[in-house]
Amino acid sequence: MRDDRNILPITNAAKPAGNHSIVMEGEMVVGCPVDDTLVLVMGIGNFNLEHVAVFLNGDPALSLKATLVCWPLKNASPAGTHGFVAVLPTGILRRASLKTIMFQHKAKVTRYTFANRGASVGDLIAMIADLAGANLPSVIDGLVEALISGPIGRKKLAAITVLLQAGARSDGCVELIGGSDEGEIFVQGWAQDLTPSVTRLFISGRASSLAECVISVFARPDLNDQASGFAGLLLANETVEASDIERLLFRGRRGWRFTEVYDRRLIVGSRETPSHVRAILPRVRGSTEILLRMRSAANRFDGTETVSGLPLPVRAGIDNVLRVDGSGLLVSGWLLDPDGHVESVKLRRHRGECQLDGNWTRIDRPDVTAEFDNRAPFNAGLDPNRHAHGFVAFAPELSGDSTAPFYLELCLSDQRRAFLPLTPIRVTSREAVVRQIRAIDPNAWALRHVVDHQLVPLLRNVSRPAPEIFGVADVGAFDDIEGPALIIGIDERVEEVGPLIALLALDPETRGLPVVIAGATDVIDRIGVRVRRLAQFYKLSVRLVSASGSEDLYDALEVGARAVSCETVVFLAASLLPRNKGWFNKLLTAYEMRKNCVLSPTLAYEDDSIRWAGTWVAGAHSDRALISRYAGYPIDAVTGMATTEVATATFECCIMPREALFSVDGFTRGYMGTHEKGLDLGLKLKQSGLKSYWLPSAQMLGSDDIIVSEKASTVALIERIDRQIFDARWARSFGKENTVKMETPV
Structure with a gap:
């Protein structure tokens, strides 16, 4: 593993935290690489500035502006009155090592040499603590502010987290954490220095992460007057599991604070989280934006169907959800929305989603019109000439937790959402297509659109694995016979294979060949007993091969070829018979x-x-x-x-x-x-x-x-x-x- 500290010259393995006297001399500094483009440089001097001009390695071409975080030394030194940490961009170095650094302020220039070995962030904090004493929190606060001003990568995020762990003060705890299908994490607890806001905070746990945070507060009579309850939503830059969070690090009214996750906190899943948000929603305070975000979180899928309870004239139903492994889902159903309240229809699962109404096919469903006409909430009556309420939609397989349920989300024009749980049925690609074709009137105007825009994409997406050998049974001395193997493929079209076996046995050109009879497992189970009897009767050498994942004749032939090792194979469909001898x-x-x-x-x-x-x-x-x-x-x-x-x-x-x-x-x-x-x-x-x-x-x-x-x-x-x-x-x-x-x- 690469050690980023090695961008600094190495001659000794000194431990900076235990021996910071090298910087007390006032002629040396210690570098702490944050990532490939940023180094923190610590030393002491006689200046107390926020920004300074810097020259690297004595080269005027390597000049830049650096941010300084300074503090008065706990114990003054003849070499300087203040300690400092410079936040130094190193992109201009182009992989060269740092050897010297010069600070120029007005006409005064101070030159330093870098220590032989760089320090880790933890070592740097220990050195600052030795030199800054009670000023440590303000120094760390200044460093964090300087680091979060630009892009934040993984290494930079890790450095910020280490700094905050050392400098932030404890403030309250998190008592409940809940996940969601949309990536947001719901947190609830209490704190003293947390105010209603939309801000950024840092998540500390198994992995550090930066998150956008929406915080609302509510009264907690069980706490002192300075503390209050909070409920918030965290949306991290990358996937974070609720169970991995240990601390929330945030900037309060009096500096950086951390809220510890309580050991006995309650962790709830995405199905239970909406009910917890709904329960706390009437009590919380915050801006309009915060309350809208909280209401949206309360109105998420919790496993129940909510379309049928809408006061609006909107209803929906599902006919079939067919799931094809290696391709996706074919969803068919109906949506009755005569007044256009539904703005979008999405297929969702955990953190994956696909908008269906952008490319679905609408089909006529007069039965839906007849069922709901003049019934509440469609009391105004439905247009007798409009029946295109049905739909068929193909959606590629969604990412996310494989155990999470699928559901439809209807987004309404008034910002509400309604949900339909789905129960997919696993089928083969052929079965999915045939079932959908059979479900539509052959004369329907939409059938061609269904074929072109739903069924063909489903089949194009298929990436199922090749069929595999499930079982092998030999009759006769199959392995002892040389020559090309005759592979006979059987599919559901073939009811009787006896005549073909008899013709092969009676033909002197084929009776001595190694014969493989291959097919899907259910087909071989059905004909296996008869094939064994015929092979024994005619003294043929036959290998019966049952296949998993075989859907047709060619799948069967491919599996049969896998069951032999000879150089040459002869494929023969079981539905064919020789027209004459000598073939x-x-x-x-x-x-x-x-x-x-x-x-x-x-x-x-x-x-x-x-x-x-x-x-x-x-x-x-x-x-x-x-x-x-x-x-x-x-x-x-x-x-x-x-x-x-x-x-x-x-x-x-x-x-x-x-x-x-x-x-x-x-x-x-x-x-x-x-x-x-x-x-x-x-x-x-x-x-x-x-x-x-x-x-x-x-x-x-x-x-x-x-x-x-x-x-x-x-x-x-x-x-x-x-x-x-x-x-x-x-x-x-x-x-x-x-x-x-x-x-x-x-």
């Missing part, structure tokens, strides 16, 4: 000719029409960056074509180097479906230098990545959301004259 050897042979690539077969529907036959860069007039050129063609149209480089492969079925997947951090989170999620990974691999190929001669059969339980309108919105996220993520890559270079078919 595996065709993939493997084409891959070995190129190495270090991603290679996929053709995917077709059961009617032999093409579902996927390569992904290509679209033309300049297309609304999409990438397209599937042969989609919908009969499969015979591509059967005779040669292996072709494409923009991206399909990861529903492909062969690739295992490490390439993890070199780009796997699949990107935040997509609802797998189509754009696969394109995203394909482009990341291409950026890393890995080429993608399409092998027309190998063919697989399967359906689209669609959950049959979803409505067509929901599926269309999900596809649109994924497109927006993908396009925003890769817009720059396809801007200007960007193209993807591909080889000639071979």
Whole structure:
């Protein structure tokens, strides 16, 4: 750790506090570094000034004005009549050491040499105490006043606190401390020298801090006539916990004082503090500003709902609060405010906040109009043509205490506030989006705004971790088999995996492979028993891998790849079946000719029409960056074509180097479906230098990545959301004259 005193030359390790005779000679001074730009210089002389010209190290270029704090010596010395401490800015030194200092007043110049080693603030106070005697408090008072005049950093704040601890006098005690969600700390106690004011004070405790303070006072019959009770609000420059405060150091009418925190003080949390402020508020005295601040503190969230009790025609309700880990909260509800009394709506939690009404989406809620029309306090009646009372809002995750509750704060035009407690439900990003889409009429005018301004930002913010292996169970001698591992991914679309396992077992090219079957924990639990029976029956080597945090097919494939150590993996969606024999050897042979690539077969529907036959860069007039050129063609149209480089492969079925997947951090989170999620990974691999190929001669059969339980309108919105996220993520890559270079078919 750096010792700031070493800006002074060091030859001896003298202890200044115990041996201050070096300054009594009148030719030497002791330096006390406060921070990197400020030094306190102590000595004795024959002057009693407030400001003086100073020259450092005998260099006329190093001249400045210094503030002096002087006092008459307790014991006069031939070398001087007064002690002094100069507050010396040292920025002009540019890291040079202090060697000499000259003070010039009128025509008289006094030269001093710095002692070999600097002093700490504590040492300096001890030396001043020896020389100043009863003048110590006034000296410290002068030093503190000089130090607080400029910017106050951590080191300077620590020095001021040490000075005040030595010079301030005891005055009363703090009996109650309460926290708040807005950073202010409520204090209540008694003191003699504390007056109603808005001022600055210092907090001493586990860490020093400077705070703005609003102090009100009230009568305390249990105290003498000179003392009174006080109630105040502290807002520190940085976060201070109520339990860390030990003293409050303030400037009273008769100098600096400190109020000790009583050992048996009551510490209350942010939910209890407002009730304590409300209880003392009728008794306190202070200026209008002080009383307004105190009333505001009394009207803070204490865990209860207060909107329904407002005398104004304002009511609100919450439908859902969905919390997505790694993203934020999706809040939906309604606010009925026909006369515009609500100025802002904020989502709050501890010391974090987010204003919702700046970017929320209003939606029609005629049910709210019908419920409150002509009911108190809406006796004047509501406009039958206005129903946009509903709202949907996304808010990024708030900082603050993770155990603190969430709530809505309604700020009203008359300075009042009302509160709605929230109870978030933890859901996946996909579940949050689907639930919100289902809750809105597909024909609603606001649906597009909800998608663009609430749901898409929610998904863009997702930073959830990659899915992880939850459990592994082997059937057969899995670790003893060499060769590329066949990773079969299963998601909720697949009800029966038996036919695929049977086909793999009956195919001589795949029956001897190490097979990994991976999926979410609930999926593996559902199919695990049947898979084990089939593997044992066909004598296959199978590794069952259950995954935590897996939301779709590609998450399952990624976890399956984590469960093996071979160099090459073959991905296969459990919803696909081989169209003909030899598909595996065709993939493997084409891959070995190129190495270090991603290679996929053709995917077709059961009617032999093409579902996927390569992904290509679209033309300049297309609304999409990438397209599937042969989609919908009969499969015979591509059967005779040669292996072709494409923009991206399909990861529903492909062969690739295992490490390439993890070199780009796997699949990107935040997509609802797998189509754009696969394109995203394909482009990341291409950026890393890995080429993608399409092998027309190998063919697989399967359906689209669609959950049959979803409505067509929901599926269309999900596809649109994924497109927006993908396009925003890769817009720059396809801007200007960007193209993807591909080889000639071979």
